[in-house]
Amino acid sequence: MLVGLGTADDAGVYQISEELALIQTVDFFTPIVDDPFDFGRIAAANALSDVYAMGGEPKTAMNLVAYPMQKLGKEILRAVLAGGIEKIREAGAVLIGGHSVEDDEFKYGLSVTGFVHPRKIYTNRGLRPGDRLILTKPLGFGIINTAIKGGLASSETISEVTELMASLNKTASEVSKSFPIAACTDVTGFGLLGHLAEMIDGTDVGVTVESKNVPVLPDAMTFASIGFVPGGAHRNRNFRSNIVRLSDDVGPVMQDVLFDPQTSGGLLIGCPEKAARVLKNQLISNGISYAAIIGAVHDTEKGIINVI
Amino acid sequence: MVKTLDARGLACPAPVLMTKDAVESGDVTTVEIIVDNEAAKENVSRFLGSRQFSVTSTQDGTDFKLLAQREGTAKDPLPAVESKPAPASGTQKKIMVLIATDRLGFGDDELGQKLIVSFIKTIKEMGKELWRLVFVNNGVKLTISGSPVLEDLLAYEKNGLTILVCGTCLTHFDLLEAKKVGETTNMLDIVTAMQLADKVINL
Numbered sequence: 352m353l354v355g356l357g358t359a360d361d362a363g364v365y366q367i368s369e370e371l372a373l374i375q376t377v378d379f380f381t382p383i384v385d386d387p388f389d390f391g392r393i394a395a396a397n398a399l400s401d402v403y404a405m406g407g408e409p410k411t412a413m414n415l416v417a418y419p420m421q422k423l424g425k426e427i428l429r430a431v432l433a434g435g436i437e438k439i440r441e442a443g444a445v446l447i448g449g450h451s452v453e454d455d456e457f458k459y460g461l462s463v464t465g466f467v468h469p470r471k472i473y474t475n476r477g478l479r480p481g482d483r484l485i486l487t488k489p490l491g492f493g494i495i496n497t498a499i500k501g502g503l504a505s506s507e508t509i510s511e512v513t514e515l516m517a518s519l520n521k522t523a524s525e526v527s528k529s530f531p532i533a534a535c536t537d538v539t540g541f542g543l544l545g546h547l548a549e550m551i552d553g554t555d556v557g558v559t560v561e562s563k564n565v566p567v568l569p570d571a572m573t574f575a576s577i578g579f580v581p582g583g584a585h586r587n588r589n590f591r592s593n594i595v596r597l598s599d600d601v602g603p604v605m606q607d608v609l610f611d612p613q614t615s616g617g618l619l620i621g622c623p624e625k626a627a628r629v630l631k632n633q634l635i636s637n638g639i640s641y642a643a644i645i646g647a648v649h650d651t652e653k654g655i656i657n658v659i
Numbered sequence: 660m661v662k663t664l665d666a667r668g669l670a671c672p673a674p675v676l677m678t679k680d681a682v683e684s685g686d687v688t689t690v691e692i693i694v695d696n697e698a699a700k701e702n703v704s705r706f707l708g709s710r711q712f713s714v715t716s717t718q719d720g721t722d723f724k725l726l727a728q729r730e731g732t733a734k735d736p737l738p739a740v741e742s743k744p745a746p747a748s749g750t751q752k753k754i755m756v757l758i759a760t761d762r763l764g765f766g767d768d769e770l771g772q773k774l775i776v777s778f779i780k781t782i783k784e785m786g787k788e789l790w791r792l793v794f795v796n797n798g799v800k801l802t803i804s805g806s807p808v809l810e811d812l813l814a815y816e817k818n819g820l821t822i823l824v825c826g827t828c829l830t831h832f833d834l835l836e837a838k839k840v841g842e843t844t845n846m847l848d849i850v851t852a853m854q855l856a857d858k859v860i861n862l
Binding site for chain 1: 851
């Protein structure tokens, strides 16, 4: 076993030979958007993301379904699974089975297996002083999903956030392979600062995050400023308050955004400064238009995240 | 009309959704809400503030009581967030401006220099649709120290505009060191940017 439960990594990794290791991960959740096909795409992109966050390639996937068949009927499920398959194909993987149970509350997701070269695994830990941090998708998905529940989000906003959540982290992971990556994770339920905390808590490095450089969906700021913030954002902040220091310039709304739980969020990648600048440009050239350098790693204030 | 709500035991965003339903159902002037956590207190207060209510909160044991009163006349009681122009960058038009010269147009060079300065200073009027400013050939001379528009370009970059400067061109003019703004880039990035842009303007 190369990566297990110890470091809160995105997936488990098991070495098979000198050249091959298996990445295994599983993820599923309840619907977050109304359209069943979109929900399928988002849930699949979210599950596949853990393989990309480890630097691997997804190979096989299995459906996980809990479904109230009497209440919702076959058609909705069919659309969800079709959305999932579209993303599995886009990832270059194949669906090889699955399991479903009858449940009052609908849940869908995937178990995904991927391949990676044992020496080319991206892990959470490994940031070094001088590294820069790149984020590949904007923040605010949780806040906007909350506003969707409240009936406040416009159809343009819903479709923008849906496409961002449904987009695979495949390109970001592939483009980064020609760069010296120190550490990588994907931003999901703990929010940006929660996942960053996992990367540096108890290590010999500290980080400074420049909040003005963090890409944020403009509507997320609007909705957070009128109170549409998921409960998870507050739990994430309370959980990490001991190692996160927020400067006075970071207002309460931005704090909520930085801890906003993301569904199928972007990759958070650490690599040396010069490489980070080129990587960011290449990500943007490859259509990852929100990619931005959001912070720096240093050897002072070890294990602390400073947000300015 | 006074509404009283009990949002204890509810996690965010439920208290906000409950408050929203209450203030949107009929002519509510005063709302009293009880919540049992700091996050709900904060979010409900923000929401009511956005709906022109003034909010006072008092702590009652582990609960918070929020008393909200609508301010002034309710001529626009519910500003619909939806109606705001959503500056959604994903759906926004992307304009790329390719600048291959340090003077605008042909004829009088002195006039041409004045015009390019005026052009760069005015281009911000494109607003958020301006996506990339790319300098090639003689255009790179606008990005070096002593350029009459350096301050403007630095301000644009600080504002989040991506400015790309052709590395081959800087090398050709021996200006790599003198460049003061923008990211040095290559032809592949420029071509890719052209492909991604909705509109490319050449100067």
